[in-house]
Amino acid sequence: MTKKRMMVIGAGQMGSGIAQVFAQAGLEVKFNDISEDALIQGRKGIENRLRRAVDKGRITEADMRDVLGRITTTTDLKEASDCDLIIEAVVEKMDVKTNVFRQLDEIAPEHAILATNTSSLPITDIAAATNRPSQVIGMHFMNPVPVMKLVEIIRAIQTSDATYEAVEAMTVKLEKTPVEVEDFPGFVSNRILMPMINEAIYTVYEGVATPEDVDAVMKLGMNHPMGPLTLADFIGLDTCLSIMEVLHEGFGDSKYRPCPLLRKYVSAGWLGKKSGRGFYIYD
Known part of the structure; x- marks a missing residue:
């Protein structure tokens, strides 16, 4: 992941939290949703959380501006064309998720890793919807994302060691604790x-x-x-x-x-x- 550019798909509570922690770790984040209103609300949520952190003295005003400056919103999935890591955090429905992954498989660079924040759906099935199953992985953040330290990293049966190691290293960069989990219903947490x-x-x-x-x-x-x-x-x-x-x-x-x-x-x-x-x- 030399460019360190990523996209988060889904502007709900989980997606906005994921976008925030990546931006706080110094990465450029494309924040995507099909709804402009959802993006506005998602970004507002990020701003509110950062504002509370400033008020409590945990970060400075300059830190807040820098984090927000690294997040750009877009409704165009084709913006994933230059991303190294893409994390999907859309509604918990298999048909919706596999549709997103099929599109990403066509749009994203060949080296890109495609991750899903699903809390229970089989990663193996999601990976099978792409032509790069070895580069598909589960990256299950806990709610609220900016606070909770755990990330379950779920390996599909097809996931390569290189993909797992890259995502594990990225999780550590976020100052989160990665836990390796095999692809079973509900993983460990749920x-x-x-x-x-x-x-x-x-x-x-x-x-x-x-x-x-x-x-x-x-x-x-x-x-x-x-x-x-x-x-x-x-x-x-x-x-x-x-x-x-x-x-x-x-x-x-x-x-x-x-x-x-x-x-x-x-x-x-x-x-x-x-x-x-x-x-x-x-x-």
Whole structure:
């Protein structure tokens, strides 16, 4: 990656966080989305986070200007034509992701690495949609990206050692901690986390306890910084459901069956914090 130029595709919460940490590491970032409005909101989120860092004395005004100056927004995917690393952070749907990767395979330079920030979908299937499967890899950041240190690096069965090593080195440059993971449903993080959240939802569904009391048990009894239902609202209940469906389908085990209450909330549009209502109500 001699040019150290990259693109982040998807201007949501994850994509904007990824763009921010790469820019803070000194890389030129092309910030892409099909929606100009989404790009405006994504960049505003970056500015707000950096402003808070300035206010707390963690960075200077000059640092903030430099970071923002390294991020350019674009709705044109063809801007990936000179990028060394491209990270996709679009909606968690396989058909959408594979479509993006097919386009990138035609646009990006031959040497470019194509990474996906998917939280559960099989990297092997995404890699197979390209003519460069050895250069496709999972780079799963945690939310919120600027704060959380972990990055799961997921190897598809086709991923080369050179691709893994390049992405591992880049992760260290971001001052993150890389963890190597093989391509199984949910990887490590969500294979462990999502069944816990799903079980917490079952305790509400079955009338065992209220959301507030379930969260209190896990915070005060298990020393979790955030209760599982608050966390589910933060992640997005639609995202939780999608991951549970991937786990259920991938392993064929009933222990991964999504709770009916989770399905009902998603059908009602109660998606958590982003929609204003989930297990809790938000202003």
